[in-house]
Amino acid sequence: MNQKAIFQLSYGLYVAASKAGAKMNGCIINTVTQITSNPLQVAMTVNKQNLTCDLIRESGIVSVSILSEKAPFSLFQHFGFQSGRDTDKFVGVPFGLTKQELPYLKENTTAYLDCKVVNMIDVGTHIMFIAEVVDADVLSNDAPMTYAYYHANVKPKPQNDANAPKKGWRCKICGYVYEGEELPADFVCPLCKHGPEDFEKIE
Amino acid sequence: MNQKAIFQLSYGLYVAASKAGAKMNGCIINTVTQITSNPLQVAMTVNKQNLTCDLIRESGIVSVSILSEKAPFSLFQHFGFQSGRDTDKFVGVPFGLTKQELPYLKENTTAYLDCKVVNMIDVGTHIMFIAEVVDADVLSNDAPMTYAYYHANVKPKPQNDANAPKKGWRCKICGYVYEGEELPADFVCPLCKHGPEDFEKIE
Numbered sequence: 001m002n003q004k005a006i007f008q009l010s011y012g013l014y015v016a017a018s019k020a021g022a023k024m025n026g027c028i029i030n031t032v033t034q035i036t037s038n039p040l041q042v043a044m045t046v047n048k049q050n051l052t053c054d055l056i057r058e059s060g061i062v063s064v065s066i067l068s069e070k071a072p073f074s075l076f077q078h079f080g081f082q083s084g085r086d087t088d089k090f091v092g093v094p095f096g097l098t099k100q101e102l103p104y105l106k107e108n109t110t111a112y113l114d115c116k117v118v119n120m121i122d123v124g125t126h127i128m129f130i131a132e133v134v135d136a137d138v139l140s141n142d143a144p145m146t147y148a149y150y151h152a153n154v155k156p157k158p159q160n161d162a163n164a165p166k167k168g169w170r171c172k173i174c175g176y177v178y179e180g181e182e183l184p185a186d187f188v189c190p191l192c193k194h195g196p197e198d199f200e201k202i203e
Numbered sequence: 204m205n206q207k208a209i210f211q212l213s214y215g216l217y218v219a220a221s222k223a224g225a226k227m228n229g230c231i232i233n234t235v236t237q238i239t240s241n242p243l244q245v246a247m248t249v250n251k252q253n254l255t256c257d258l259i260r261e262s263g264i265v266s267v268s269i270l271s272e273k274a275p276f277s278l279f280q281h282f283g284f285q286s287g288r289d290t291d292k293f294v295g296v297p298f299g300l301t302k303q304e305l306p307y308l309k310e311n312t313t314a315y316l317d318c319k320v321v322n323m324i325d326v327g328t329h330i331m332f333i334a335e336v337v338d339a340d341v342l343s344n345d346a347p348m349t350y351a352y353y354h355a356n357v358k359p360k361p362q363n364d365a366n367a368p369k370k371g372w373r374c375k376i377c378g379y380v381y382e383g384e385e386l387p388a389d390f391v392c393p394l395c396k397h398g399p400e401d402f403e404k405i406e
Contacts (some may be wrong), residue, residue: 005314006243008269008347009235012214031236034209035248036327037398042212043246043331044239066211113207120326123333124239129245130326138207144211146349163215195240 003197011147015065015079016044017103018055024103025084025092027052028076030147032064032113040133042115045126047193053127056117059173062131063102064113068142071108073154081191100134111138169199177202206400214350218268219247219259227306228287230255231279233350234266235316238345243336245318248329250396254287256330259320265334266305267316271345274311276357284377284394285397302338314341372402380405 005191017026031045044064046053056062067075079089095103098114105112145154156175168179174192178199187196220229234248247267249256259265270278282292298306301317308315318334348357359378370384377395381402390399 001336001338002314002340003243005269005316005341006237006245006336007216008212008314008341009237009245010347011236012211012213031238031246032212033214033234033236033248034212035331036232036329037400038328040206040209041326042209043234043248043326045236045246066208111205111211113208114372119324119326121322121333123244123246123322125241126239128238128333130324130331133204133209135204137207138211138311144213144351146213148347148349176337197240 013145013147015105015149016052017063018044018052018059018061019102020055020058023055025051025055026089026091028080040129041130042113042133043128043130045128047126049193056129057120060117060183061102062115062117062129063098063099063104064115065105065109067145068108068110068140069145069149070142071145073156075108101140109139109142110142111136168202170202172198172200216270216348216350216353218308219249219255219261220266221255221262221264222305223258226258226286227293228254229282229292231283244333245316245336246331246333248331250329252396259332260323263320264303264305264346265318265320265332266301266307267318268308268312269314270348271311271313271343272348272352273345274348276359278311313343313345313347314339371405373405375403
């Protein structure tokens with residue numbers, strides 16, 4: 001099997017957000033798709049390790065902020081490379097509230113969806129949520145961010161400065177470097193939670 | 204609700220193919236996503252009206268040909284705008300066979316996935332298939348086709364010739380024109396099976 005084939009699938013990039021009780025959180029996901037038109041339903045998959053996954057399971061509601069090409073790398077660091085268990089991710093971030101009173105990003109987004117979960121499917125490391133879109137709005141005319149655009153234009157290029165590790169394994173998603181000869185088969189990136197298949201050897 | 208928000212989601216374009224008994228068929232879909240890495244699983248959603256959906260349900264196996272930006276409009280017409288119940292879509296189309304002996308397109312594709320269904324979820328008009336990738340290969344270095352690229356560069360522009368209908372509703376997906384003042388709320392495009400939300404009024 002040539003694992004690289006799977007990288008040819010195309011995705012957008014999104015912040016999925018939810019809240020339960022007093023806790024509100026959001027995380028980066030890339031797997032939002034429309035699955036039916038009538039009723040208007042979407043599917044999305046969220047890693048079980050993410051606090052946002054717990055909040056969606058508890059509340060049964062989720063918002064999706066559709067990121068635009070203007071979204072800076074810092075937004076991905078903020079919502080993707082830290083946990084809402086350690087920080088309140090919405091402090092200092094301009095957000096609005098959907099009809100269901102979930103936060104959505106007002107900047108660097110083209111549109112948002114306000115969704116009510118109708119089915120949850122346990123797919124192992126992740127939960128797939130199937131949700132009905134109960135409200136939605138367009139926020140800008142900017143182009144939606146794709147995963148391909150993120151890799152080509154947003155993610156910082158590896159640096160060749162004197163302090164950069166000279167050997168090890170680099171996460172292709174966030175740039176984290178594991179400084180060791182062999183990457184453990186069950187390694188999980190401490191920044192973005194991706195596995196060994198997303199690491200490349202630094203030559 | 205602003206329905207246009209849902210058009211901001213990003214997709215690739217794919218031919219999903221299967222076979223059961225002597226019958227082999229494929230159709231255009233846009234909803235393939237990786238949902239877990241370990242095991243390597245993908246999700247895809249297929250309209251119940253499509254013969255390919257029946258074949259996947261019956262056989263439990265499906266291939267995904269990931270289309271490249273070189274795929275011409277005729278390929279979308281061939282696999283998307285006619286039914287395998289009326290024709291053998293693979294006649295005259297160069298195809299290979301996966302390990303599970305499913306057809307995949309050898310031309311206009313960047314890669315293919317050979318998948319075994321592990322779960323089927325009825326989502327109303329469509330079935331969502333969750334499948335393990337049992338084999339995969341990369342076929343070219345061309346860029347994968349996105350839905351946005353298809354709309355901007357592949358789909359023919361509306362023509363302004365004398366024979367073109369002057370009023371009615373045009374399908375934004377395939378260009379089919381419904382010649383009537385009001386589009387029925389339950390209308391389904393006879394060519395590409397999309398609903399009223401994908402039609403625009405011809406002014």
